[in-house]
Amino acid sequence: MRADARKNYEHLLAVAREVVAEQGADASLRDIARKAEVGLGTLYRRFPTREALLETLLRETFDNLSARAKELMLAKDTGAALILWVREAVSYAQNYRGVIATMVAAIEDPESALHDSCVVMRAAGAELLSRAQSEGKARIDMEGFDLFALISALAWLRDQPSFLPRADYLFSLITSSIFTNVASSR
Amino acid sequence: MRADARKNYEHLLAVAREVVAEQGADASLRDIARKAEVGLGTLYRRFPTREALLETLLRETFDNLSARAKELMLAKDTGAALILWVREAVSYAQNYRGVIATMVAAIEDPESALHDSCVVMRAAGAELLSRAQSEGKARIDMEGFDLFALISALAWLRDQPSFLPRADYLFSLITSSIFTNVASSR
DNA sequence: ACCTGAACACCGTTCAAGT
């Protein structure tokens, strides 16, 4: 990449990070380009889709979560390690409002730039889950898929201002289901 | 209302119901007016906001849910009655994709046309919840607020195509948290 | 009283024209 292009790229990313943090994952791309003082086409050249931009913004987050999962695989209390990782995943997602819906869609769409990262993240959670299950610390009918869904629901709840006052309670309520023994569908 | 106005109104509603069922709660209002063969201003005259339109479309749903709650207050198994009502609420929400986010926002916004209906719905659930609680059939630290949040999360999960294959399981998983005894936040 | 649609200020996306 040429030096001037590189500079544009870096600046674009910095501005995008701010704008997305402020306006959410569906922020106006036009607005980002404008605030970065860059032509709209330049943004599209570097990030052909919105997912591509989000993926770059979330790169660090995904790496951190993977590293954290690896660490937590060594923790003594497997149940606590699982919940802690879920909490961190939700907390990261909170940085970019609305990003969770895009991630959920991406995990079933191999074409999405976010696909691979989401799959890796789900796999990391699945490992922590199955380790807890092997010690009887999590219900055995849950799969990595379900854990990803639970994290998504928790992240979505956090995104709703109405629910903010009870966000911590709702987290503990919903995660408590991981420890119930049977599927009481009634 | 004049006869011609009434006719426009009815037709508009019928078309809106179809389009929203198909495209979700954020369907194009322009598209609705176009398909109803009515000027865009006519739609805005009858439904000054998107919430107003959704409220009219959901009128019947809200009434049904209220009636159902009343019936279920007489059921013998208070726990089963609660879960059944939650299931029906989620099922109704499913008719209009994305409507749950609007409802969640509306419940804290007295200006929204959906506000009152959402509050009534939450109150209906709260009654079923507290009846179950009085018999030890639901954890006592839950409030109507939390039940509404749980229903919202369940409805949101159902709206995500990725999660469809495990939707029933996820319902039973998350609702099982209602029966856990303590907040295991770990 | 009611209806219409142009007008305005926004989008996302593409691509011809420039350096």
Add this chain to the structure above:
DNA sequence: ACCTGAACACCGTTCAAGT
């Protein structure tokens, strides 16, 4: 190689002009 911004096809919302 890279950048720009006009062009196109869409929005939501308002409101002057018509019946």
